[in-house]
Amino acid sequence: MNGKCIIIGAGDLTIGDFPVGEEDYIIAVDGGLSYCGVLGLEPDLILGDFDSVNEQEREAIRQLKQEIPDRIIELRPEKDDTDMLAALRLGLEKGYDTFHIYAGTGGRLDHTLANIQCLLFLKRNGATGYLIDGNGMILVICNEKVSFREQMDGYLSLFALGREAKGVTIENMKYELDGYTMTTDYPRGISNEFIGKEASITVEDGEVVCILQY
DSSP states (O other), X not given: OOSOEEEEOSSOOOOSOOOOOTTOEEEEETTHHHHHHHHTOOOSXXXXXXXXXXXXXXXXXXXXXXXXXXXXXXXXXXXXXOHHHHHHHHHHHTTOOEEEEESOSSSOHHHHHHHHHHHXXXXXXXXXXXXXXXXXXXXXXXXXXXXXXXXXXXXXEEEESSSEEEEEXXXXXXXXXXXXXXXXXXXXXXXXXXXXXXXXXXXXXXXXXXXXXX
């Protein structure tokens, strides 16, 4: 699959526009449908229990279900998966392995944390996800090396997702590490800085969440 799956959530949208390729697949999740209207995007699929939409948007969804029923998936409010996770599962089923998630942060903290866990879900299912907003990006690094171009600017923070992440190495940043074991009870990886060099993060065994702030 050459394209990426673009997910528009119902959190805070802090970006005015973003590139969409011909092979990309756009899913509007619940209240994210209204953002698609603001951005001038036509989603390929609209999914959710629609508990975060207003009455006007709910009426629009009813009309869409009559006009394009194959592009609307209405979920029951009582379910185990979040709307976001349901959208990611569908993207995986369609063969996508790269996911760009917008409006997936801000608002309720529990939803933001749930979406970070969704990034881990993607990683454990052979895909990579990015929570993107106007100020930065969040991704999960798992048993791999990730590089950042020398033009990168801003701050980078790392936090262990499991009990510990072993062999954490940070190269060509203001604060470096070499084979460090990162744990969940000591935030040593916060507020690192890019220094105009091609930087890299390596995690030999475990999972960390990487938060970039531009």
